[in-house]
Structures are given as structure tokens and as C-alpha cells.
Amino acid sequence: MAAVALIVFMLQNTRGVEVTVLWMHGTLPLALALLIAAVGSAILVIVIGVGRITQLRRMARQNRS
Numbered sequence: 001m002a003a004v005a006l007i008v009f010m011l012q013n014t015r016g017v018e019v020t021v022l023w024m025h026g027t028l029p030l031a032l033a034l035l036i037a038a039v040g041s042a043i044l045v046i047v048i049g050v051g052r053i054t055q056l057r058r059m060a061r062q063n064r065s
Contacts, residue, residue: 010035011031
């Protein structure tokens with residue numbers, strides 16, 4: 001069901017938008033730009049979460065010793 005909603009959203013938002021990231025400029029469909037931003041944010045959150053969990057596990061091991 002979520003895949004169908006995502007496909008409908010992408011089909012309705014095909015208008016091009018200008019995207020500027022650091023020194024790169026380009027035009028993308030709005031839906032694709034939002035999808036890239038969402039996936040990038042999710043990856044960043046996962047990386048930070050894994051780092052924090054690793055840090056907490058190391059601290060827990062040190063406290064046990």
C-alpha cells in the first residue's frame with residue numbers, strides 16, 4: 001500500500017525544481033529531490049545511531065570490568 005502511495009506521489013510531483021548543493025547545480029523532478037533528501041536523512045540518522053549504540057556498548061563493557 002505504501003508503494004502505491006509513493007508511486008502516486010511521484011507521478012503527481014513531476015515538475016522540475018532547481019537544486020543547489022555546495023558547488024553543484026541542477027534540475028530534478030520535485031518527487032525525486034524529496035526522495036533523495038529523505039533517503040539521505042535516513043542514512044545519516046542510521047549512521048549516527050549506530051555510532052551512539054557502539055559508544056554506549058563500549059562504556060557498558062568498561063563499567064563491567
